[in-house]
Amino acid sequence: MILKVVKYPEPVLTQPGEKVTEFNDELRQFVADMFETMYSSQGIGLAAQQVGVAKRVTVIDLSQGKDPAQKLALINPEIVTSSGRQYEEEGCLSFPDIREKIVRAAKVHIRAQNEKGEWFEMDGEELLARAFQHEFDHLDGILFTQRMSPLKRSMCLRKIRKLQAEGNW
Numbered sequence: 001m002i003l004k005v006v007k008y009p010e011p012v013l014t015q016p017g018e019k020v021t022e023f024n025d026e027l028r029q030f031v032a033d034m035f036e037t038m039y040s041s042q043g044i045g046l047a048a049q050q051v052g053v054a055k056r057v058t059v060i061d062l063s064q065g066k067d068p069a070q071k072l073a074l075i076n077p078e079i080v081t082s083s084g085r086q087y088e089e090e091g092c093l094s095f096p097d098i099r100e101k102i103v104r105a106a107k108v109h110i111r112a113q114n115e116k117g118e119w120f121e122m123d124g125e126e127l128l129a130r131a132f133q134h135e136f137d138h139l140d141g142i143l144f145t146q147r148m149s150p151l152k153r154s155m156c157l158r159k160i161r162k163l164q165a166e167g168n169w
C-alpha cells in the first residue's frame with residue numbers, strides 16, 4: 001500500500017522516533033509499504049516520520065528497485081564510526097524540489113536490525129554513506145535543512161514560504 005508522504009513543516013518530521021521492540025507481521029507490512037511508497041516517489045531513502053510514524057524504521061535502495069541486493073530495511077539503526085568529509089547535493093521527499101549541498105561524513109560504519117530483529121553491520125561510502133546519515137537524522141527528528149549553513153537554510157525556507165503562498169507546496 002502506498003502511504004502518504006508528509007511535507008515540511010508537518011510536526012511529526014521533527015519528532016524523534018521510538019525504538020522498535022516488536023518484530024512482527026505488522027512491522028514487516030509497514031516496511032513493505034515504505035518500500036512501495038519510496039519507489040512510487042522515485043526516492044532512494046524514506047524514514048518512518050515521512051509517512052507520519054515516529055518510529056526508528058527506515059528503508060534505503062540506491063537502485064530504486066532495480067537491484068534486490070541494494071534493498072535495505074534498517075530498524076533502530078545507528079552510526080558506529082564515521083570518517084572523512086563529502087559535500088554534495090542532497091534532496092528529501094518531504095522537501096519537493098529543494099536540493100542543496102550538505103556536508104556529510106564520506107564513510108560510515110553502521111549497525112541496525114533487520115525486519116526479523118537480527119542485528120547486522122555494514123559500511124557505506126559516498127551516496128550510501130549520505131543516505132544513511134540523512135535517513136538516520138530523520139529518525140532523530142533532524143531535517144537536512146538543519147544541516148545547511150544558516151544562509152542556505154534561510155534561503156530554502158524562504159523558497160518554501162513562497163511555494164506555500166502560491167499553493168504549490
Ligand code: NI
Nearest residue numbers: 091092093094
Ligand atoms: Ni529526507
